[in-house]
Amino acid sequence: MFYAATMQSGFGFCGHDDIQRWQRALEPIRALAGPLPRRSPIGALVKSMISGRTRDAVSLAAYDRLVAAFGTPARVLAAGPADVLRCIGAVTHAEDKARYVIGALGRIAAERQGFDLGFLGELQLDDALAWLERLPGVGRKVAAATLNASTLDRPVLIVDGHVLRVLQRTGLVRRGAGGRAASEAVTRAMPEWRGHDFLDFHIGTKKLGQTLCRFDATDCARCPLRSDCRARGD
Numbered sequence: 001m002f003y004a005a006t007m008q009s010g011f012g013f014c015g016h017d018d019i020q021r022w023q024r025a026l027e028p029i030r031a032l033a034g035p036l037p038r039r040s041p042i043g044a045l046v047k048s049m050i051s052g053r054t055r056d057a058v059s060l061a062a063y064d065r066l067v068a069a070f071g072t073p074a075r076v077l078a079a080g081p082a083d084v085l086r087c088i089g090a091v092t093h094a095e096d097k098a099r100y101v102i103g104a105l106g107r108i109a110a111e112r113q114g115f116d117l118g119f120l121g122e123l124q125l126d127d128a129l130a131w132l133e134r135l136p137g138v139g140r141k142v143a144a145a146t147l148n149a150s151t152l153d154r155p156v157l158i159v160d161g162h163v164l165r166v167l168q169r170t171g172l173v174r175r176g177a178g179g180r181a182a183s184e185a186v187t188r189a190m191p192e193w194r195g196h197d198f199l200d201f202h203i204g205t206k207k208l209g210q211t212l213c214r215f216d217a218t219d220c221a222r223c224p225l226r227s228d229c230r231a232r233g234d
Contacts, residue, residue, distance in 0.1 A: 018172065024199070025203030025224040028209070028231060033203050036149065041117035042073050044150035045132070048142040049101055053161070054091040062088040072117040077105040081155070100137025107135055115170050121152045125187075128154070140180040148202070153195035158202040159183040162209025169213060169231035 030134045039047060046066070056215040069157040076084060085098040107114055120128040125147070132143035140159070147154040159167070159179040167173045173182045187198070212219040220232045 010218040017166065018086070019186060019190055019201070020207075022170075022172075022228070023201050023204070023226055026201070027070065029207050029224065030204035032198055033207055036199070038151045041120060041146055041150040041152055042062070042115045043067075045104065045117070045138070045142065046073070046076070049104065049137055050088050050091050050150070050229050052097075052141070053093070058090050059196045062091050068086030073105050074109070077102060077109060089150070097137065104138060117146070120147060121154065125154060138229060140183055143184055145177070148195055148199055153167060153199075155193055155195050155198055156191075157183045157186045159186075160206060161211075162206045163202060164168035166205045166209045166225075167215050170228060171223055171230040173207055 038084050043181050047059070047063045050062055050066075054062075054100045063145075066076065066084065069083070070079055081095075081098040081102045084101055085094055088094050088098060088101075091097060099111050104211065105115070108117070112119075112153050118184050120131065123131065128147055129140065129143045132146055133140065138146075144156045144158045146152075150157055156164075161179075164173075164177075164179050164182055167186070168177065169184050173185055177185070190197070193201075208225070212223045218231075220226050220229070223229065223232070
């Protein structure tokens, strides 16, 4: 059902204490996003698969249309990519995503005889991520979202383009670090954090990247991380 070896090479000059301090500094901007629904793992997987490089409102509307049209993952799989495309056509790379969704659901159904991904909560984190990343169209960002933003609530950082930009500009990770390296570096730096801590940090940094630390414009004067940021404007 759709219910609501150490990677130190990823670091720049920042670490555990910086992340903890930034988590507190980001609390006001994180609060602007409000509470997020905790979907089932399969729901979080599909939602994340169709969300890449797409505005949140557009991808959420597409996901809601998919759920309204089919109701269950089994019916989505039975419908096929053409019908999925009709629901999610407004997202970027919609044809590819429709094909990937069907491919991923088909593989899950074949291997698990259903769509219950609760077993991922029992695996070691690296094993759970690797299991998901074998699926068509699933990279580290989608795998992390499936584990962290779902009812599994697993401790791993979701790194999308906005989050990566903030982490690079502040110097938390090096400029050349990719999303996987950034996720692994922050996740391993905060062993005491629980799933909701990582989700709050993701939401806060993402909101910052969408507003004050955009790709094409920055408002450094109002940024809560300004005092620590290597890229701040004067």
